Amino acid sequence: MSLTYEDRRMTILKQLEIEGKVQVHHLSHLLGISTETVRRDLDRLEKEGKLRKVYGGAVKMRMELVEPPFLKRSQMMMKEKTAIGKLAASLVQDGETIMLDNGTTTMEILPHLKDRANVTLITHSVPILNLALEMFKGKIIFVGGEMNVDYQSATGSLTDELYDQFKVNKAFLTVGGITLTEGITDFHLAEAIISRKMMRRAEEAIVVADHSKFGVSTFVKISRLEEISMLITDPGCPNEWIDSIEALGIEVRISN
Known part of the structure; x- marks a missing residue:
């Protein structure tokens, strides 16, 4: 028929x-x-x-080229990001060293780690640094460099070189978009370069992304999907996506 x-x-x-x-x-x-x-x-x-x-x-049609400002992004998908952050934080063990990139979803990990005095945090993100200085009881390492006012982070060759000095347990990464063909992508070349370096310097590269990021391709490629260790998302992520990503050998965790 x-x-x-x-x-x-x-x-x-x-x-x-x-x-x-x-x-x-x-x-x-x-x-x-x-x-x-x-x-x-x-x-x-x-x-x-x-x-x-x-x-x-x-x-x-969804080829996103312009990223919303940090403040606006922090107010988008708030419920999903909070739940993803809580699940991501639960994976961090005492004594571990972690990296958090300059994202609004990684920022939601920090409140769930605030009393973890035996955890070391490394970041180049100014908003995450400021939040950590307010609440985090563990060790904080800020990876400096050329300060980018628009991104609210340190970027450039110096930041890249400083990240080379560390080897960590887990790197938590945000993305601009996720597709099977393009992998994980970002809006900014400078941030994508830092994300690649973080992935190489971590035992586990964990992407935290709400369901709105799936099927979206942004300006610059960070890596192939197969290069990440785990993906943490929310229940709004379609089952077809979960099945396709797990078929690549990537562990997928769904927040409550």
């Missing part, structure tokens, strides 16, 4: 959500229809604002 447009539409959009892009010939084989029918479906979906056609297929 041939598939209706609505059936085909659902399959195409599901592939887009997971892969970030689709190819005409692959969809033709997957759906058992001609390439001409696929192209007509893609034309229709483009008019609906669901995708953007490119040579040989189509890509998602």
Whole structure:
């Protein structure tokens, strides 16, 4: 029995959500229809604002290029970020050294570690440093360098070199977006470079990301998904994403 447009539409959009892009010939084989029918479906979906056609297929419309300011981001997905932060903090053992990047989700880890005097925190984030100075009882190491007012963090070659001096148990990383094809991405080249360094200097690289980051590709690639150790997200993350990421051998934890 041939598939209706609505059936085909659902399959195409599901592939887009997971892969970030689709190819005409692959969809033709997957759906058992001609390439001409696929192209007509893609034309229709483009008019609906669901995708953007490119040579040989189509890509998602959600290509985010501009990151909201830190304060605005800190107010987005607050419930999800708090729960993710609590779960991430529960993974930190006494005596461990951790790195927190310059993100609003990693910032939510700190309140759940405030009484952990035997934990060492390393960060280049000014907001996380300020919060740690207020509440954290463990050791704090600030990785300095050229201060970027827009990012509210230290970046550049000096920061990169200073991170080279450390080897830690866990690095907790935020991202601008996550796709299977592009991996984990960020809005800023300078921050992406620091994130890569943090991953290399940690025994475990743990990405903390709420469900809004999935299927989104941003300006610069941090790494392939296979290079991270664990992903922590919230219950809003679609099961298809969880299954696809676990199939890569990555542990996925879901917050309450």
